Amino acid sequence: MKLLQELKYVESHEWVRVEENKAYVGITDYAQDQLGDIVYVEVPEVGTVVEAGDQFIVLESVKAASDVYAPVSGIVVEVNEELEDNPALINESAFDAWIVAIDMSMSNEIDSLLSAEEYEELCE
Template structure:
């Protein structure tokens, strides 16, 4: 399983890439593999303000539907519309296929998340 350096990770297998006050969020290689062929993704609306821990998206495979939780609070400023037509991009390139970008409300929340090493450690135990 690929775990990319320089990203933040959650125990629910989401990743966060921070650029200034903007955070891109997606699901990890482990998550996409566990789900199998992704057939659909439900995206939130731009402008929605959500709290850390809120489910902001649902990723569906043929046999499963999985909520994606927001690792950090923020206002949705971009959604990856390409995924609406080609959800398989998440399978093909999980770290390249961000789902949403949020404007961070509280950067200190990032401190609660794992870095690549910690996530690797977590994965080897949990997953």
């Protein structure tokens, strides 16, 4: 299974990359493989306040719509605009294709996320 050691993971198949107080969120390679060709990414507006566990992104494939949950609480400060024109980036390189960045309001939430090993165990 393709994983990056430096990232944090969530049971619901999101990954998180922390840069200072910002958490970049994407979905794992395993998740993109399960979903198939992603055709559209519905993202929240910049400025949206989210709480960990909120459904805040929808990924659409041809015949399915999957919810993505916020791994941490905070404010959405960036969205990856490239995905609007090219949602296939998630299929091509799930760990590069971040979807949104959250300015964390409780940065200690990161500690309760899974490590690469823990996530891998979960997927097996």
